[in-house]
Amino acid sequence: TQLLEQSPQFLSIQEGENLTVYCNSSSVFSSLQWYRQEPGEGPVLLVTVVTGGEVKKLKRLTFQFGDARKDSSLHITAAQPGDTGLYLCAGSGPPGNQFYFGTGTSLTVIP
Amino acid sequence: EAGVAQSPRYKIIEKRQSVAFWCNPISGHATLYWYQQILGQGPKLLIQFQNNGVVDDSQLPKDRFSAERLKGVDSTLKIQPAKLEDSAVYLCASSLRTPENIQYFGAGTRLSVL
Numbered sequence: 001t002q003l004l005e006q007s008p009q010f011l012s013i014q015e016g017e018n019l020t021v022y023c024n025s026s027s028v029f030s031s032l033q034w035y036r037q038e039p040g041e042g043p044v045l046l047v048t049v050v051t052g053g054e055v056k057k058l059k060r061l062t063f064q065f066g067d068a069r070k071d072s073s074l075h076i077t078a079a080q081p082g083d084t085g086l087y088l089c090a091g092s093g094p095p096g097n098q099f100y101f102g103t104g105t106s107l108t109v110i111p
Numbered sequence: 112e113a114g115v116a117q118s119p120r121y122k123i124i125e126k127r128q129s130v131a132f133w134c135n136p137i138s139g140h141a142t143l144y145w146y147q148q149i150l151g152q153g154p155k156l157l158i159q160f161q162n163n164g165v166v167d168d169s170q171l172p173k174d175r176f177s178a179e180r181l182k183g184v185d186s187t188l189k190i191q192p193a194k195l196e197d198s199a200v201y202l203c204a205s206s207l208r209t210p211e212n213i214q215y216f217g218a219g220t221r222l223s224v225l
Contacts, residue, residue, distance in 0.1 A: 004153075042115070042202050042216025043154070088153050092212075098167055099144075099212075101153035 003027060003093055004102035012108040013079055021074040021105045023089035032072045032091040034063055035101075043088055043101075079109045113137065115217035117203050123223045129191040132220045136184065136205030142166075144214065145178055145188050146202040154202055160186065161208070193224045 007022045023032065031050040035043035047056050049065035049072060056063045060083075062075040072089055089102040116135040124130050136143050141162050146154035157176065159166040163183040171178070175194070180186040190197055200221050204214040 006153075041218050042204065043214075044216070045213055048213070090153075098169065099156055099159070101146075101155070104151070104153045106151070 003100045004089055004091065006087075006089060006102040006105045008105060009103065010106050010108075012110065015080060015109055015111050016078050019076050019079060019107070021076075021087050021107070023072045023074075023102050025070050025093065027093045028069050029091040029093050030069070032065060032069075032089055034072070034074055035088040035090060037086040037088060038084075043086075076107075079107075081109045081111050083107060084109050115203055115205055115215055117201075117217035117220055119220055120218065121221050121223075123225065124193055125225050126195055127192040129189065130193055130222060131190075132188045132201050132203075132222075134186045134188070134203030134217060136186070136203070137215055139207070140205035140215070141183070141208050142206045143180055143186050144204040144206075145186070146204065148200045148202055148219070150199070157188070190222075193222075195224050198222055198224045 003025055005024050013019055031048055033048045034046045036046055037043040047058055047063045049063055052067045052069045054065045060077045064073045076083055087105045092099050115137055118133050122130055143160045145157045147157055148154040157171045158168040158178045160180045163180045176190055178188045200219040202216055202219045204216045206212055206214045
């Protein structure tokens with residue numbers, strides 16, 4: 001069983017469109033991180049959200065942590081081909097505060 | 112600042128053979144992680160070291176996988192014997208011991224077991 005479920009699993013959109021990726025869990029997380037991974041590379045941290053209801057913006061990317069700290073979302077405005085990659089949420093959760101990655105969302109932005 | 116170094120980048124072996132991966136973390140990073148990432152999935156933590164001690168190895172298949180970090184710097188991950196389902200990318204990451212726990216990843220080793 002996956003502690004962090006992401007949706008959608010795959011997303012293919014045209015350049016300029018908006019999109020939202022979701023990360024859901026039945027468990028409470030003290031914080032959640034979002035990473036982007038490009039082919040042949042390791043994941044790179046985009047942001048960490050720590051407070052329930054927190055919203056963080058990174059240029060065209062908006063990250064939100066759910067009030068109950070069980071879910072998070074990533075919204076991209078006016079997607080560009082350079083946004084193409086695998087988006088992963090991650091956090092420390094039960095049992096034993098182990099670190100988990102989500103199931104991943106593979107995004108393709110078509111020029 | 113140099114990043115996390117991993118070698119080799121690619122490895123092809125036959126099932127039942129042995130294989131070892133090497134990781135050199137960012138200088139000064141006390142925490143080191145090994146992950147297994149199967150194609151199309153998120154990475155799965157195999158083992159976490161704090162200096163040269165194991166913090167978490169609950170998801171490491173100990174009958175065939177082993178890892179060590181003898182001097183608290185470099186680390187090796189070994190698989191013996193390999194199975195077909197071990198085909199994956201093996202990622203190493205390191206971090207400072209801070210509340211933010213920002214992990215920096217290497218490029219990974221892509222293992223194909225035939």
